[in-house]
Amino acid sequence: MKALILKSFGGPEAFELSEVPKPVPQTGQVLVRVHATSINPLDYQVRRGDYPDLVPLPAITGHDVSGVVEAVGPGVTSFLPGDEVWYTPQIFDGPGSYAEYHVAAESIIGKKPPLLSHLEAASLTLVGGTVWEALVVRAGLRVGESILVHGGAGGVGHVAIQVAKAMGARVFTTVREANFEFARSLGADVVIDYGKEDYVDAILRETDGHGVDVVFDTIGGNTLSRSPDALAQLGRVVSIVDIAQPQNLVEAWGKNASYHFVFTRQNRGKLDELSALIARGQLRPHVGAVYSLADIPAAHALLETPNNGLRGKIAIAVEPSLVS
Secondary structure, three states: OEEEEEOOOOOHHHEEEEEOOOOOOOOOEEEEEEEEEEEOHHHHHHHHOOOOOOOOOOEOOOOOEEEEEEEEOOOOOOOOOOOEEEEOOOOOOOOOOOEOEEEEEHHHOEEOOOOOOHHHHHOOHHHHHHHHHHHHHHOOOOOOOEEEEOOOOOOOHHHHHHHHHHOOOEEEEEEOHHHHHHHHHHOOOEEEEOOOOOHHHHHHHHOOOOOEEEEEEOOOOHHHHHHHHHEEEEEEEEEOOOOOOOOOOHHHHHOOOEEEEOOOOOOHHHHHHHHHHHHOOOOOOOEEEEEEOOOHHHHHHHHHOOOOOOOOEEEEEOOHHHOO
């Protein structure tokens, strides 16, 4: 099978398209023909060498799968060949999804929502699971509460807006003015142009000085350290960004705020919850660009480019017929 191999840590040129043996499912495992995957910031962080001790080289990376079951190993009871499935491979534990076939444990695989194409489904597994973990499991967002979603037009942010709205929250988000209508179409109640207005000032104005109950941080750095300024008393901050530098979070102390840092954990249950939202018309991923397996290096370069103008996710059509 064809696979994109990471030979060394570095830039997008570090990948090489190669022929490698097709994996064989073992007990409790499923062999999936990958139709689509997608690109996440975690993908280029791995590629450039941010986690060298966790990724032995050469490696097949990639963190989303939408495809069709090709074969099942002994003991598998939930799937049959021909089933359409979606999942996030075990992160830092075995080969990823930049390949024509992938093997995974039955326990982390879900049935692909029939309303989604493979490109859409592959665009949602990692970010959707992350958003569910952040807003539902950690923040415990409740009906009638308010939330600020940073980066509402991005791959994670545009899903967070929809999930928060489905939970009955009032949603604030930061985007560029060009993405106002896009953010509103996702369900955002208040959109803030972060290039023209300080988001803390805007939040305090819109909430009569009260602040929001939850901040969902997808950016880190100054955004993480300033988030308490936009919080209500006893508010919660959930961040999906690793902290490379020490942060001064003393302002959070005065608000009795709580902080949660999320690194998503795979399980079928979160995929099933997302499927229920999709079936009710409350969630749909937005695919902003599509590349082929061989063009993943170009997709990495685009995602790493600041202010690249992308909305939603970059999907990868591993099955050639999906490339338009």
